[in-house]
Structure formats: C-alpha cells, structure tokens
Amino acid sequence: MTLRLQNVQKVYPSGFIAVNGINLDVEHGEFFTLLGPSGCGKTTTLRMIAGLETPSAGKIFIGGRDFTDTHPRKRDVAMVFQSYALYPHMTVRGNLGLNLEIKGVSRAEIEERLQNVARMLDITLLLDNKPGELSGGQRQRVALGRALIRRPNIFLMDEPLSNLDLKLRERTRTELKKLHETLRVTTIYVTHDQAEALVLSNRIGVMNAGNLIQVGTPQEIYDRPRNVFVAKFIGTPSVNLLNVSVQNLAGLLAIRLTGSEKPLGSILLPVADDVFHRLGPAGTQLILGVRPEAIAVLTEAHAEAVPAEIELVEPMGYVNNIVLRFGKDVQTTADGEPLIAVVTSSESHERGEKAWIRLRPERLVLFDRTSERALAILAGERWEGV
Amino acid sequence: MTGWHAVSSVLTSERAFPRVARSGLSWPKLAAAFVVGLWLFPVYWIVLTSLKPIKEINSAVPSFIFSPTAENYRELFTKFDFARVLMNSLVITFVSCFVVLVLGVPAGYALARMKVPGEKQIALWILSLRFLPPIAVAIPFYILWQDLNLLDTYVGMILIYVAFNLPFAIWMMRGFLADVPVALEEAALLDGLTRLQIILRVVVPVVMPGIASTAIFTFVFMWNEYLMALMLTAFKSVTVPVTIAKFVEPYTVLWGTLSAAVVIQVVPMLVVVFLLQRHIVRGLTLGAVK
Numbered sequence: 249m250t251l252r253l254q255n256v257q258k259v260y261p262s263g264f265i266a267v268n269g270i271n272l273d274v275e276h277g278e279f280f281t282l283l284g285p286s287g288c289g290k291t292t293t294l295r296m297i298a299g300l301e302t303p304s305a306g307k308i309f310i311g312g313r314d315f316t317d318t319h320p321r322k323r324d325v326a327m328v329f330q331s332y333a334l335y336p337h338m339t340v341r342g343n344l345g346l347n348l349e350i351k352g353v354s355r356a357e358i359e360e361r362l363q364n365v366a367r368m369l370d371i372t373l374l375l376d377n378k379p380g381e382l383s384g385g386q387r388q389r390v391a392l393g394r395a396l397i398r399r400p401n402i403f404l405m406d407e408p409l410s411n412l413d414l415k416l417r418e419r420t421r422t423e424l425k426k427l428h429e430t431l432r433v434t435t436i437y438v439t440h441d442q443a444e445a446l447v448l449s450n451r452i453g454v455m456n457a458g459n460l461i462q463v464g465t466p467q468e469i470y471d472r473p474r475n476v477f478v479a480k481f482i483g484t485p486s487v488n489l490l491n492v493s494v495q496n497l498a499g500l501l502a503i504r505l506t507g508s509e510k511p512l513g514s515i516l517l518p519v520a521d522d523v524f525h526r527l528g529p530a531g532t533q534l535i536l537g538v539r540p541e542a543i544a545v546l547t548e549a550h551a552e553a554v555p556a557e558i559e560l561v562e563p564m565g566y567v568n569n570i571v572l573r574f575g576k577d578v579q580t581t582a583d584g585e586p587l588i589a590v591v592t593s594s595e596s597h598e599r600g601e602k603a604w605i606r607l608r609p610e611r612l613v614l615f616d617r618t619s620e621r622a623l624a625i626l627a628g629e630r631w632e633g634v
Numbered sequence: 635m636t637g638w639h640a641v642s643s644v645l646t647s648e649r650a651f652p653r654v655a656r657s658g659l660s661w662p663k664l665a666a667a668f669v670v671g672l673w674l675f676p677v678y679w680i681v682l683t684s685l686k687p688i689k690e691i692n693s694a695v696p697s698f699i700f701s702p703t704a705e706n707y708r709e710l711f712t713k714f715d716f717a718r719v720l721m722n723s724l725v726i727t728f729v730s731c732f733v734v735l736v737l738g739v740p741a742g743y744a745l746a747r748m749k750v751p752g753e754k755q756i757a758l759w760i761l762s763l764r765f766l767p768p769i770a771v772a773i774p775f776y777i778l779w780q781d782l783n784l785l786d787t788y789v790g791m792i793l794i795y796v797a798f799n800l801p802f803a804i805w806m807m808r809g810f811l812a813d814v815p816v817a818l819e820e821a822a823l824l825d826g827l828t829r830l831q832i833i834l835r836v837v838v839p840v841v842m843p844g845i846a847s848t849a850i851f852t853f854v855f856m857w858n859e860y861l862m863a864l865m866l867t868a869f870k871s872v873t874v875p876v877t878i879a880k881f882v883e884p885y886t887v888l889w890g891t892l893s894a895a896v897v898i899q900v901v902p903m904l905v906v907v908f909l910l911q912r913h914i915v916r917g918l919t920l921g922a923v924k
Contacts, residue, residue: 300820321826333817337839346835347825394825 249311249401249434250276251297256306258292266292268458269306274451277432279425281445283481284455290438293455294404297436298327310401326395327404330411332387334379340390341375344397365397368427385416392424396431403435409444421447442482446470454478471611472634476620479537479613480583485569485590488543489582492536494614496524501624501631503536505554505574517609519631523624526633527614534623535582537613543589545570545597546604553604558597559586568593572605582617677900684893691889706890707898714877716895722867723874724902726788727856730795734803734852735845737796742807743833747816757808763801772865779866786868794862799852806851810844811837846913853906857899874899 251274258267267289274280282290295301297308299320307316315323326347334343341362348358366372369389379387388408395403409417409424425448428435439445445452446466453463454477462474473479479487491506501519527534546553560571572587581587589605597603612626622634683691685702710716744750745757775794776785784790814837822832838845860875867876878899881892 298820298824300823320820320823321828323824325824327821327824329817329821331815331817333815333821335818335822335836335840337842346822346827350826350831394821 250274250309251280251402251434251436252307252309252312253293253297254307254309256293256296256303256308258289258296258301259304265458267296267303270460272453272460272463274434274436276434279428279435279437279448279450281437281439281449281452282455283439283442283445283452285440285481287457288455289458290440290455291406294327294406294436294438297402298325298404299323324398324400325402325404326398326400327406328391328395328408330407332379332391332411334387334390334394336379339376339378340371340382340393343379343390344375344393347394347398361397365393368396369393384411384413385420388412388420392427396427400433403433405435405437407439408437410439410441417444424448443484446482454481456481472622472625473537473613474622474634476535476537476615479615479622483539485540485588486585488538488540488587489585489615490536490538490587491582492534492614493531494527494534495530506533517626517629517631519624520633522633523631526623533617535615535617535620537615537622538607539611540569540588540590542608542610542612543572543587544606544608545572545589545591545595546606547597547601548604550604550606553606556587556603556605558599558601558603561597561599563593564590566593567591568595568597570597570603572603680893680896683889684897686890688890706894710891710894710898714891716877716898719872719874719877720898722788722871723857723899726791726795726871726873727853727902729788730792730799730856731849731853733792733796734799735849738800738803738807738848739811739838739841739845740833741800741804742809743811743837745804745808746811746814747819757805760801761805764798764805768798768861772861775862776865785866786870786872788871790866791863791871791873794866795856795859798859798862799855802855803848803852806848807841807844810841810848813844814840843913846910850907850910854903857903 251272253270253272256267256270257265259265270293272280282293284290292301296303297310299315299318303316307314309315310323310325335346338346344362344365345358348361353361362375363372366375369392371386371389371393374382374386374390379390382390388411391408395405409420412420421444428448437445437448446469449466451463451465452469454461454469456477462469462478464472469478470482473482473487476489480489492503493506495502495504499518501517501523545558549555554574556572556574558570559573562569562571567590570589570591572589574587587605591597609626609629613622614624614631615621616623624631624633626632682698684706685704686697686700687703687705690697690700741760745753745760750756779785779790782790784793818836818840819832822836827835858875859873860879863873863876864879867873874895878892878895881888881895
C-alpha cells in the first residue's frame with residue numbers, strides 16, 4: 249500500500265517539536281528508511297504512522313485512505329519493535345498466531361501460515377519455545393515473523409537490528425533485503441545506522457531535529473547531499489569539509505584552499521552558467537565537501553597537489569584510512585575534524601611521512617558557509633547548481 | 635589408579651581440608667543454623683504443646699519426650715466448634731482476597747498507565763488510607779455496621795477487609811504494572827487486541843508474579859487480622875484469631891487447645907505461600923524485551 253504523510257507534525261505538551269511538518273510519499277512495495285541521529289523525530293514519525301502517537305497536525309494516508317484518526321488496531325500495520333516486545337508468557341507459536349487468532353482466521357490456515365513464515369525465517373524448531381529460551385538473534389526473527397505472518401498494509405520497523413551483534417546484524421540485514429525483494433510489502437524502516445539505510449532502502453529520508461531534510465535513493469543521498477548535515481551523516485569515514493574560496497578563471501571554476509596560494513589545479517573544471525552567480529563574488533568563503541575516496545595521497549611533490557603530513561594510518565583490510573594534516577600555513581578542515589583519505593592498502597604509507605594530496609574530480613560539493621546548504625555539485629566533468 | 639593411590643590421595647586431601655569444612659560445617663553456616671533454630675523453636679514448641687496431655691503442659695520442667703495425644707485437637711473441634719470458625723475465616727479471607735485483586739489490579743493498571751492529572755496525588759492518597767490506624771475507626775465502624783445490619787456477617791467482614799487492604803494492593807500492583815514494558819502493550823494493540831484483551835491476555839499473565847506477591851500479602855494480613863474481627867463479629871462470623879484469643883480465660887489459659895488452634899491456623903498460610911511462590915520465583919518479564 250502507498251503511504252502519504254501530509255504536513256505531519258508532533259508537538260509535545262512541553263512545547264517540544266518532535267516532528268516539524270513532514271511531507272512524504274512512499275510508493276507501494278517500497279523500502280523506505282527514515283535515517284537520522286537519535287532524537288531527530290524518526291521514531292515519533294513511525295509511531296504516528298502506527299497510530300501509537302496522535303499527530304498534532306497533518307494527515308496520514310494509507311492506500312489513499314485517510315487513516316489519521318483510525319485506531320491503531322484497525323490500521324492493519326505490523327511493527328517490529330526495537331526491543332522486540334515478544335509476549336514472554338506465550339510460545340513462539342502463540343506470539344506469531346495471536347493477530348490471526350484475534351482476526352478469526354481458521355486454525356488450519358493459521359497453522360499453514362505459521363509453518364510458511366517459520367520456514368522462511370528458519371525458526372521451525374523454535375515454535376514451542378518461549379521467548380526467554382531464545383537467543384537475541386532468534387528473538388529478532390520471531391519479532392520479524394510476528395509482523396510477516398500478518399501480510400499487513402505496511403511494515404514498520406523501529407531499529408530492529410540494533411540489539412544484534414555486528415556479524416549477526418550484517419547477516420540479518422542481507423536477509424531482510426532478500427525478504428523484501430520477495431514479499432514487496434511497503435516498509436518504513438527507522439535507523440540511525442547509515443550503512444543499514446544505504447544497503448536496505450529503495451529510498452532514504454534523512455531527518456534532523458524534527459525536519460525531513462532530504463529524500464532520495466541511497467546513491468542520490470550520497471552523491472548529492474542537500475546540506476552539510478546530510479553529507480556528514482552518510483558515509484564512513486565521514487566526508488571531509490574544507491575551507492575554500494572559488495574564482496572564475498576564464499569560465500573555469502578554480503578552487504583554492506584557504507591559506508594556500510595555488511588553486512587546486514586538478515579540479516579546474518567547467519561550470520554551468522548560473523553557478524558563479526550562485527556561489528557569490530570571487531573570494532567568497534565556502535565549504536568544499538570531499539569524500540575520503542576522492543583524495544589521492546601522493547608520495548612525491550606534484551604541481552597540482554597540496555603538501556601535507558601523514559598523521560596516522562588506520563588499516564581496514566582492503567583499504568587504509570589515512571589521517572592527514574596540512575602544513576602550518578594552510579587552514580585545516582572546516583569542522584575541526586582531521587582530514588581523512590581512503591586509499592587501497594596496496595599503496596604503502598607510513599606515519600609521519602610527507603605527502604601531497606590531490607583531489608579527484610568526483611562527488612565534490614560546495615556548501616554555503618553560513619546556511620550550510622549545498623550550492624554546487626560536481627556532476628561528471630562539470631559543476632552544476634543545486 | 636591403584637587402590638593404594640586412591641586411599642592415600644583421600645588421606646592427603648583429608649589433611650589439606652579439615653573435616654568440618656568438607657562436610658559443610660563452617661562458622662557462617664553454624665551461625666545461620668543457630669538463627670534459624672532460634673526462630674523456629676517457638677513454632678516447634680507450639681506443635682509440641684498441641685500434642686501434649688494437660689499434665690505435661692502444666693509441668694514445671696519442660697518435657698520433650700512424652701506420649702503424644704490428639705486430645706487437644708479433639709477438644710478444639712468438639713467443644714469449641716472450631717470447624718465452623720475455620721470455615722468463617724477461610725470464606726472471609728478468600729473472598730476478600732479475591733475481591734481485593736479483582737479491584738486492585740485494574741486500579742493499579744489505571745494508575746500505572748493512564749495519564750490523569752494529579753495521578754501521583756491520587757496514588758499517594760490511596761496509600762495514605764493505609765496509614766490510618768484501624769483502632770481509630772473501629773468504633774465508628776461498629777456503629778455504622780450496626781445501623782446497616784452488617785455486624786457479625788460475612789458481608790460486613792469482607793467489606794471491612796477489602797476496604798483496609800485494597801489501598802495496599804493498588805499501590806503494590808501499580809509498582810508491578812509500571813514495570814511491564816509499554817512496548818508489549820503497543821505490540822498487542824497493533825496485533826489487533828482491544829484494551830480489555832490486552833489486559834487479560836498480555837498484562838495479567840506477564841504481571842502474575844506481582845499478583846501472586848500481592849495475594850500473599852493481603853491473604854496474610856486478612857488471615858491474621860484481629861482487631862476488626864473482635865469488634866465486628868460475635869458468633870456467626872467469628873474468625874480464627876478472635877477464637878484463639880478466647881482460650882486465654884480470666885482464671886486460666888487453655889494452652890493445649892490454644893496451641894492446637896495455632897497449629898491449624900498456620901496451615902492455610904503455608905499452603906497459600908507454597909502454591910504462589912512458584913510464580914514469584916519466575917522472572918517478571920523474562921524474555922519480553924531485550
């Protein structure tokens with residue numbers, strides 16, 4: 249079923265605005281993730297869709313029908329809770345079958361659906377156990393099964409993987425994706441884990457402080473962040489933010505690190521017509537967002553490279569994270585975080601070595617310094633306005 | 635290992651660990667045994683007295699070895715009609731206990747879950763009813779019960795016991811119910827259960843240990859209650875504690891009958907505690923939430 253949120257707002261009696269007027273359309277069968285840090289309003293939004301919270305304003309449509317004031321019992325949405333919330337006094341069978349039993353589904357059909365779901369989730373042997381006898385991963389499957397067996401209008405998942413250890417979390421993530429590919433039930437998934445969001449979602453909605461900041465496919469969110477917050481929230485290691493100024497060099501956009509004399513030669517690239525206008529007069533201070541993989545670390549001086557020093561090498565297996573520091577005369581990053589480059593581990597770098605960094609012309613974004621909004625994005629070989 | 639090796643190894647270990655420690659007799663254990671003995675001795679003495687003939691009971695030198703007799707018990711049931719008294723106590727206590735739980739669990743749930751203005755004050759006010767010394771209201775209740783024709787009736791006693799124990803039960807259940815994860819109820823709500831179904835099928839089973847504890851407490855309070863029973867009953871609905879006290883007569887104490895009655899009085903309490911403790915031991919929300 250489709251889901252539409254129309255200017256949905258949640259203000260608590262204390263005056264705290266948990267969700268600040270969200271508009272959202274989710275397609276039928278879509279896996280949509282609400283992503284954001286804790287306290288950003290994503291869980292509140294999910295709970296409003298479930299009917300566990302009443303919106304202060306706005307409307308919620310499920311399958312085109314207004315469900316805003318419908319009792320949660322009658323919405324036919326299934327939710328997987330972060331804590332699983334399994335009924336501790338019932339067996340797995342009882343947990344899975346309760347909804348169907350309440351709906352008055354026949355015993356034979358309940359049993360058949362139970363067996364199907366149990367097979368799908370590999371919990372057939374656990375059907376007569378109680379939740380207290382299961383491991384964390386098994387409980388998580390049962391919680392998932394309790395939602396799956398219902399064939400609901402919409403699946404709601406509130407950080408369902410956050411209580412699993414890393415290995416299990418990654419495995420379950422893959423299974424969840426497979427499950428969605430097979431079942432194609434509209435799913436709203438809440439997480440603060442950007443990797444989960446990127447892997448699972450058809451589309452992601454990034455939230456911060458009650459606002460839905462950007463909605464897009466995982467690739468769009470990664471490549472074309474709307475502001476500094478989105479850019480920083482997605483991707484590990486985090487995007488590097490550099491203080492820069494720009495200049496119009498005969499129609500090409502030249503970027504200069506603040507404090508450095510030379511422009512970064514390698515990214516002297518053509519621009520769309522309106523870009524200079526958007527970026528403001530020459531010399532305006534901007535923030536350049538550079539993904540760690542867009543930084544090349546050279547061991548020899550290069551005309552287009554900026555000298556730096558290797559502060560730390562973090563081996564990650566197939567890649568190394570290299571923490572870099574500029575020379576004294578060049579200002580460091582805009583947010584005070586170290587500059588990090590990701591290079592393949594076949595390049596050998598040592599701590600304390602001198603290096604020259606060069607930006608690759610990929611996924612670069614120029615942000616306004618005060619509003620932190622994206623102004624221009626390097627798309628292919630050309631800067632475009634946002 | 636040959637026989638000799640086995641024997642010698644036993645001998646050496648014997649020397650390394652003195653016999654007292656190995657057989658489990660250490661100082662802390664001895665101290666514990668002493669305390670337990672100190673507490674259990676009166677119980678033991680009462681059981682003993684209830685089985686003694688009158689001559690042994692009154693002897694100046696306490697005797698531990700005698701030929702036991704059921705005479706005290708026989709007298710209790712024939713001369714004092716104790717079976718009827720026991721029945722009174724059982725009916726009054728069990729019915730009151732049931733009513734207290736039937737009212738107390740939903741009231742506790744309401745206080746734990748509903749957002750009511752001044753809910754904290756309401757909860758405190760309910761508990762404060764428990765602060766009231768029964769003696770302060772005994773006489774007014776006597777007059778009231780007389781006007782309502784409730785003196786010396788089951789209904790009168792049950793009303794009084796419910797009134798006195800309900801606040802405590804509500805307070806206790808409120809605590810237990812507040813510990814039930816809200817997510818459980820939300821899950822049940824989304825599973826399509828009505829509020830009443832949620833309470834009966836999810837909340838009550840989960841909070842069973844709390845209900846069992848509350849039941850034990852209220853049962854013991856009511857079963858042992860003396861003052862109100864003394865004031866408000868005379869013959870028809872007289873309870874065990876009041877009857878036991880009557881064995882202390884102006885010129886003599888009927889020790890044998892009294893002891894037999896006390897022994898019988900303890901039995902229902904033991905039965906209730908043993909039946910319910912299984913629920914208490916079980917974890918409250920085992921496996922519900924991570």
